Amino acid sequence: MPPQHNAGAEHMLVSMLRPLVERGHHVQVWLSRYGKVNEPYYYRGIKVVPLESRLDFPAAVRRADVLLSHLECVPSTSALARGYGKPMTVICHNTHRPTFRDMAAGGTALAVYNSRWMAAEAELFFAEYPKSVRPAAELIVRPPVFAADYAAKPGKAITLINCNAEKGGHVLEALARRMPEQQFLAVRGAYGEQILPDLPNVEVVEHVDGQDMREKVYGRTKVLLMPSSYESWGRAGVEALASGIPVVAQPTPGLCESLGEAGVFADRNDIDGTEAVLRKLLQPAEYRLASKRAKARSAELDPKAELAGWCDAIEGLAR
The missing domain is CATH 3.40.50.2000 (Glycogen Phosphorylase B;)
Structure with a gap:
């Protein structure tokens, strides 16, 4: 192997x-x-x-x-x-x-x-x-994904895991510039050239081992971004669902299948649309509904x- x-x-x-x-x-x-x-x-x-x-x-x-x-x-x-x-x-x-x-x-x-x-x-x-x-x-x-291994109380940040171009590092940067009042988390990936914005509202987290994701990433995340150009499934999204964290994702076939009804889908090339989706999702009532859908989907994926x-x-x- x-x-x-x-x-x-x-x-x-x-x-x-x-x-x-x-x-x-x-x-x-x-x-x-x-x-x-x-x-x-x-x-x-x-x-x-x-x-x-x-x-x-x-x-x-x-x-x-x-x-x-x-x-x-x-x-x-x-x-x-x-x-x-x-x-x-x-x-x-x-x-x-x-x-x-x-x-x-x-x-x-x-x-x-x-x-x-x-x-x-x-x-x-x-x-x-x-x-x-x-x-x-x-x-x-x-x-x-065993939900108990990843479930945490969600934090406050909008997070991207692996900030290379294919995973959407440029999307995180554009959104962070448009939403200066919002905290963002940029997790360095293990491969690909990383796009890590030098902005006051973006915290860069070094590469995180799998066993530490709950504490260092999901416990600090309110919304997970997955604006990937390609995902055959999207494991990080499913890990986030375990905590009731909504996932805003590119509608690749893999992400649509994995996230199902819990997915919030937005085109990675439509920054205006993605920003609008995030602002609506961050409204308390909307967020509660999305979080409930996330936990329900996590249970379905046992x-x-x-x-x-x-x-x-x-x-x-x-x-």
Whole structure:
């Protein structure tokens, strides 16, 4: 498995691997890029093997019951899986063509999509290819968010998590200039060139680990901005819903599916419209209704049933 490209991918994988550990399975994550840690360690019961600490990944593949991969590691892991006759599972985080194309090399026992719209996009992709390249089985597991891990009393700020251009850093800056009386929170992301306004009403928060999001971000947030150019799901939005924090989002297919009735949608290119939506949302009566919808949607997204199905599927492959 590669190192995670973003917080959403990292959190999704950990949330999916933890239930396997809880069922008594031995789970290992082998990183594929150089990092600062050079010795194996355990994280929430998952053994993590840094790139430079061990050189015998193929031997680990030979001993494994099931292989799991995602992103750029799918081709190489698939090749090893075929060589050793091991069942291969691919986690799909986005609808970009390489995601489906790499999985279509043949031999994928299980494809896991993070949303219904991604599964529909995969169906369109595979319609053009022979059935022999399709995954043997498919499963939808929405990025698991346990509300109790993130629920906090909302704060006062309008917040953007990851301030690169694709996530809408310029939108935060424009809104902060138009609303000088309003506090904004700009959370530095782990990737992409960050747009961090130097304004008196904008506080810049350095990159926050997942386990600290409740205290350092959601406990200070009144409204979460998600003016992303692309989101296959939008985990941060679902985390915010756990606290009853309304989410003002770009209507991407992923965000529309994840936020559902709780979403407040505005075009990222329409700053006038987004400002108007925020000012209306911040009115006490309107905010109470939006917060109620947010908590209701959070309850609807309880991941227990989907995670049980995921564990059953992996155990079925192992047998």
